[in-house]
Amino acid sequence: MRADARRNRDKILEAARDVVAERGTDAPMELIARRAGVGVGTLYRRFPDRNVLLAALAEQYVHELVDALDHAASAGPDAWSAVRAFVVHAVDESRGAVAAALAGTSAPEARQALVERLDVLVGQAQADGAMRPDVGTADVMDLLNVFACNPGVIPERFLPLMLDGLDRRPPGR
């Protein structure tokens, strides 16, 4: 692949992440192309259809999410803080990637990788007695899904409230 082509490919993926974050996984392809400063033709040349693009998006960024999870796990004072930090990060910084990763058709193994890591942390947080025991990894994933699939939902206010809903003894009350 020619160097300029590779550059464009990267620009497209970056733009796609932002646009998907804002408009969901069915955002117009042309919007993605324009955001990347590229013609639609170029986009279609690299990614023959939307699913290919989403799969590439997931693949490209999912390790970033896993890294974030690992980083949160080692940086945080405890497992529950790590879970919270990861969710905030995923929703705030990588919403498009999360959406792509969770979009059923593309990259199921990407989703799986996330789930497994998360599962460990959640179990730990519950063992610590910090996270309520009647919820689970699936709830955290669903939480991500709510934001990933509903670009209209602004996380600023709700994410903290929802996280408090998972907390055993919510802070600051």
Place this chain on the structure above:
Amino acid sequence: MRADARRNRDKILEAARDVVAERGTDAPMELIARRAGVGVGTLYRRFPDRNVLLAALAEQYVHELVDALDHAASAGPDAWSAVRAFVVHAVDESRGAVAAALAGTSAPEARQALVERLDVLVGQAQADGAMRPDVGTADVMDLLNVFACNPGVIPERFLPLMLDGLDRRPPGR
């Protein structure tokens, strides 16, 4: 208005509530008509455009919501239970009506009526020390909005968790 016409009008409103709950305020008009067992022509005769329909929907059902709120207020053991019961009811039973009522353009006074009643209850719940003091009526309304504007979000699991996020001392932990 002829008796059959009135009957159809009612069927349309009922269908609209369901369809709006499922598909959001921009659901296809034809879907509403078919659900009501009526032709599109009939729908357009009664409601020249979508906003008229939404406004009628809001007007028709908003008092139902206010009643539900009042009922919850008098039936519940306390204000906070009443707020929870109302939100659950509104989201479960009247999602379409809520969506219509909150859809900015139509019926701002309908929204207002809800807010005022709710405001009293929320203040009470906080005074009781049952609801965390750093949230407000606006948060509860936003909560309704999340479900009203995002038909994809299934309330079953999330609504309780989110409500727990507003709770001062969440139950069952």
Place this chain on the structure above:
DNA sequence: TCCTAAGTGGACGATCAGCTTCCGCTTACT
């Protein structure tokens, strides 16, 4: 019962947004 104005359904043409192709021009690399 009969008459008529109100009501009805749904086909139809208009519109629109997004998808995808195509091709003449440009550019990176040899």
Place this chain on the structure above:
DNA sequence: AGTAAGCGGAAGCTGATCGTCCACTTAGGA
């Protein structure tokens, strides 16, 4: 300098929804 790869974006296509229109039906009064 030559050439194949790459590029942009115009243009045609498609499918979905809108809103109108009119020939047919029916409620309800005389």
